[in-house]
Amino acid sequence: MADETAPMEVEQSLFEAPPMGEQERMVEAILFASAEPVSVAELAARMPHGADPAEALVHLRRRYEGRGVQVVKVGDAWAIRTAPDLGFLMQKETVETRKLSRAAIETLAIVAYHQPVTRAEIEEIRGVSVSRGTVDQLLELEWIRFGRRRMTPGHPVTFVVTQGFLDHFGLESARDLPGLKELRAAGLLDNRPPPGAGLGEEDDESEAEDEGQSELFED
Incomplete structure (x- = not known):
């Protein structure tokens, strides 16, 4: 046996x-x-x-x-x-990379803090329309991606941040994003009102974009 x-x-x-x-x-x-x-x-x-x-x-x-x-x-x-x-x-000295424009920063921040979020919701929060070029560039950078469609009339697509975004900023998840106090302490925010507070009248820089030309980066 x-x-x-x-x-x-x-x-x-x-x-x-x-x-x-x-x-x-x-x-x-x-x-x-x-x-x-x-x-x-x-x-x-x-x-x-x-x-x-x-x-x-x-x-x-x-x-x-x-x-x-x-x-x-x-x-x-x-x-x-x-x-x-x-x-x-x-770290090493390199040619300084151009910063994201105000329009791109605000759009990216809204996606990060409110995801999943639709284009209409981004525009409602910012108070101004969102350039197609800005969204396309953020997609190309692979910092945002398409999420699930909303089960509402029209089934609008949503946007969420990517794993590449989390990796770039050293975050485990979007829950680890800093609050307003930490952002201002790091110099990433000034004392302007938050996105959506009067931007419709004064946001000349961020919305000087045409459909075919994005202001994702500042000169």
Whole structure:
């Protein structure tokens, strides 16, 4: 009887998951080699049958605590990133990139703080119409994307921020966006009234756009 059962035991062992330490190494290798954040589902698809990438991430994240790089969550995915307090080491002098225009910043901020939001809702909050070019440019930057259509007359499309937006600003989710006080302290807002408060009369800069020409960037 022992000889008959031995092959079955060998066959079953082929489906056993690797030790957790080995799974941790696998997750580390995938995240290190990937230019984009990787979801747990994508990790599971690459790893051996029976592996538990979610558990491996817990161990890996703990092991990197206090190190020069960290395992961070970006939306629904994971990535290896430089520790925030060491970011200055990665900086170098480059040609200054043009800033987003006021119109683009306000549109992006409304999407981030009110998502999912329709074009009509963006215009209602800002108090002025939204240029098609501004939205198209934000889509091309991959900072916003189309969301689900509203189940209302006309089924308007909604906009939401992307994982790339979260990754660029070091956010785990849109819930981690700073409040008005933090934005003003960082110099990202002045003491102007919020979007929608009288912009219809005074927003000459942001709405000097034509359908074919966007003011996404300032000169």
